[in-house]
Amino acid sequence: MTDTYDLLVIGAGMAGVAAATKTASKGWRVGIVDALPYGGTCALRGCDPKKILRRGAEVIDAARLMGGKGIDSNGLSINWEDLMKHKHGFTDPVPHNMEQDLRAHGVETLHGPTTFTGPTQVDIADKPYEASKILIATGAVPRPLDFPGHEHLIDSSDFLNLETLPRRIVFLGGGFISFEFAHIAARAGSTPIILDRGARPLKAFDADLVDLLVKRGSDAGVDVRRRTSITSITKSSSGYTIHTDTAGTPDSIQADLIVHGAGRVAELSRLDLDAGQVAHGSHGVEVAGHLQSTTNPAVYAAGDAADTAGPPLTPVAVIEAKVAASNMLKSATTVPDYAATPTAVFTVPELVRVGMLEQEAQSNGLNIDVRYTDTSGWYSNYRIGETAGATKILVDKDTDLIVGAHLFGHGYAELANTISVAMKHGLTTRQLKSTTAVYPSTGSDLGSIL
Structure with a gap:
């Protein structure tokens, strides 16, 4: 006998979980499946564990920066084994806790490889299932390489x-x-x-x-x-x-x-999408702007598995999944809003971008003011012994709105969140500079950067 769902989600990462819980809360019968432990790349194999390991690097770097300034960093080192245990303290409980939470929200959790056998039919671990809607949220895997060795x-x-x-x-x-x-x-x-x-x-x-x-x-x-x-x-x-x-x-x-x-590519290799009449290419499942398959109206896709305009980031995948879920529930065609999405390279210190690059703004015909600031000698950096830091803010001269923000320095990922809010909601640089910030803090640098 074939089990039937209102929605079957393929991929139990952050995007899949967001869509599953949203639709289940509206009374749909929802199943979610993954061949790997629940949690997805970000929680288990990417963003979160990476940043836990980065904390060890931050501590070492911070001590070295303060060498000769009151801190003796000689002999200070990372115990890799203990740092990894700290990481596992976060990642190991994730699959069990995530499954428990899904079940508490009324979502049925399934395990095993999934392949399409028809437009609304799949096999999971050789057992047949059917769903009125299917969301593909299988994420990405490392790009195949072919050189010898x-x-x-x-x-x-x-x-x-x-x-x-x-x-x-x-x-x-x-x-x-x-x-x-x-x-x-x-x-x-x-x-x-x-x-x-x-x-x-x-x-x-x-x-x-x-x-x-x-x-x-x-x-x-x-x-x-x-x-x-x-x-x-x-x-x-x-x-x-x-x-x-x-x-x-x-x-x-x-x-x-x-x-x-x-580089990474969409993880679609095991799904047999052709059997499901789901068009796909090198960038993922081919979808319309509202995330519905261009060839199979029962199928939607989100995150790295989908060929969308959004950057390959976990928060973007979650937004797409929620929009896809809402569109399924309401038979709507809402398109995700990708405006002012911040992204960071979590090196030490970090590099951050929000909005357009300089050449993009120019090619779009914007009359921009490029406000470059060397912040390496500013108090917020001097305080921690840092000697590297700079920002580049692109402002539309005609509207006084920020169209691009580029930051390199300690703590600037948090500063970028404030800039993202301003860009998304149309705050001018004059309005931002009129705001009183906590001092002394990195956030209080914003007025001077602008």
Whole structure:
């Protein structure tokens, strides 16, 4: 006999859980399924555990910055095993707690690989199910690589579960994963190298601030090598030899560990979407703006599994899932609002972006005022011994509205949240500067940055 649901959610990450609980609260019979432990990438294999490990790096870095200023940092080090235990103290209870919460909200929890057998039919662990609506929220996986020796790489999930941290680590790719992990590894005593094929890493962020981050990382022991690609990897008794090509010049690097940080793709490989009449491409399930499949009206998709205009961020995935759920419940065509979504690279210190890059604002014909400020010598940085920091705020001269904000410095991810609120709700820079902030705090720098 086939079980039937009003909604079946494929993927028990933050997006899937948000949609499942929302629809169940309206009386729908909802099932959710995952082949992996419940929690998804962010809670188990990404954002949350990464930032717990980053805390160790922050403490080491903070002590070093205050060396000779009242703090003796000699001998201070990260105990990787204990730091990992601290991480597991958060991640290990997540699957059980999440399933319990889902059941408390009336959602039925299922386990196993899922494949479509028809437009509204799937098999889960070889058992048939049917649903009036299906939401695909399966997230993303590391992009496949095909150079000789690629099988020797570990991915981000493996890195976050390392029992010991080796000394020589090479990160492939110049994106979030490589930079964040390399900054952790450097403070934990490793000698990390980032290999980036392009002329500059972190292309989605302001180029001037990226340069400052690379310089700050270099001072902390992070070696970024540009225009460098891996041609092959060979294993030996002493580790790995990475054969590289840098602007046409061959070279080699010795490493104990090589980490895949060269991008991610939608995880759709096991779903047999063609059997479900669900169109899909290299960027995920093809959906209309309101997140409904372009070829199967019973199917919706959200997050990294969907080809949408939103950036690949957990909060965006959750917003999309809630919008998709609302559209299913109301037979509506609401489109998610991606305006002023902040994003950060949680290096030490962090790099943040909200809104347009400088060239994007110019290409859109905006009459912008570029307000660049070197904050390295400001009190908020002097207080902690930091010597790196800068901001670039793009203001529309015609409206006095912020159209882009780019920040590099300690605590600036929190500052970006205030800027995001201002941008989303149309506050001018004059209005922001008229607000009295807690002093002295990093937030009180905002008026001067503007």
